Amino acid sequence: MQELKDSIRDIIDFPKKGIVFKDITTLLAHGRHFHRTIDLMAHRYLGQDIDMIVGIEARGFILGSALAYKLGTGITLVRKPGKLPHKTIQKTYALEYGTDTLEIHADAFKPGERVLIADDLLATGGTIAATIDLVRELEAEIVECIFLAELDFLNGREKLSDVEVFSLLHF
Numbered sequence: 310m311q312e313l314k315d316s317i318r319d320i321i322d323f324p325k326k327g328i329v330f331k332d333i334t335t336l337l338a339h340g341r342h343f344h345r346t347i348d349l350m351a352h353r354y355l356g357q358d359i360d361m362i363v364g365i366e367a368r369g370f371i372l373g374s375a376l377a378y379k380l381g382t383g384i385t386l387v388r389k390p391g392k393l394p395h396k397t398i399q400k401t402y403a404l405e406y407g408t409d410t411l412e413i414h415a416d417a418f419k420p421g422e423r424v425l426i427a428d429d430l431l432a433t434g435g436t437i438a439a440t441i442d443l444v445r446e447l448e449a450e451i452v453e454c455i456f457l458a459e460l461d462f463l464n465g466r467e468k469l470s471d472v473e474v475f476s477l478l479h480f
Contacts, residue, residue, distance in 0.1 A: 314478050316342045317458065331458055331480065333368060333429050347372070350427075350455055350477055351379035359452060360422040361385055363413075365440055366392070368429035372457060376427055385417040387440050398446055402439040411436070413443045420448035431456040431476055434465030441472060 316339055320330040336342050350372070362384045364373025370386060377384040390399060390410050397412040418424060426440055437454055444451055451472050459466065459476035466474055 310478060313342055313346060314458075314480070317478075331430060331460070333457060336457075337371065343375075346457060346477065347375040347379055350457070351376050353455070353475060354380055354425060354452070357452060358423055359425050361418060361424045361449070363387060363417075363424050363426040363440065363444060365411075365426070365428040365436060369427050372429060373427040376425070376455075380425075382425075385414065387411050387413050387443060398443060400439040400442050400446075402435050404435060405433075409436075409439075411439050411443065413440075413447070415447070418444070418447050418449040422449045423452050424449045425452050426454045427456075428454075429457045431459040431465045431474070432463050434463075434468035437465070438468045441469070 313336060316336040318332045318335045320332050323330040359380050359382050362373045362377040362382055364370040364384050364386055366388045373384050390412055393412055393414055396415045398415050399410050399412040401408050401410045424444060428437060431437060441451060453473040453475055454469060456476040458478040458480060461479050
């Protein structure tokens with residue numbers, strides 16, 4: 310695991326001063342590391358009858374697509390407003406300064422479908438909490454939320470006390 314952690318670079322003061330951004334593009338660009346990451350993440354769900362992966366914009370699309378392929382499922386996308394072409398439902402949530410909104414197609418799931426929500430990073434938990442609300446509004450069953458990495462010091466997991474959470478790497 311340390312090799313995977315070491316392949317993620319830190320970008321100081323991005324996107325604003327005081328933030329240390331975990332740049333996963335360096336892991337994704339290294340074929341062996343990306344392959345190992347997806348294998349480790351997917352292995353956890355083999356035989357669990359996952360119906361759909363939910364990928365969160367934007368890096369969650371990459372990880373979610375690879376997981377969907379490996380698990381033999383489809384993928385549906387959670388995006389910023391105006392990016393999905395069909396009827397959507399949306400959720401607005403609080404950020405440190407202001408709000409943001411996410412959307413999902415209103416017909417993304419059938420009630421009771423078992424879904425896995427995938428994203429690159431669990432930080433403060435706001436984006437994933439909004440995504441959970443969207444999935445629940447469509448009456449899907451959330452098997453787990455899976456992340457490539459988690460910033461433990463931000464305590465985002467505390468916002469997700471009523472769902473299972475798995476993070477491959479911890480910082």
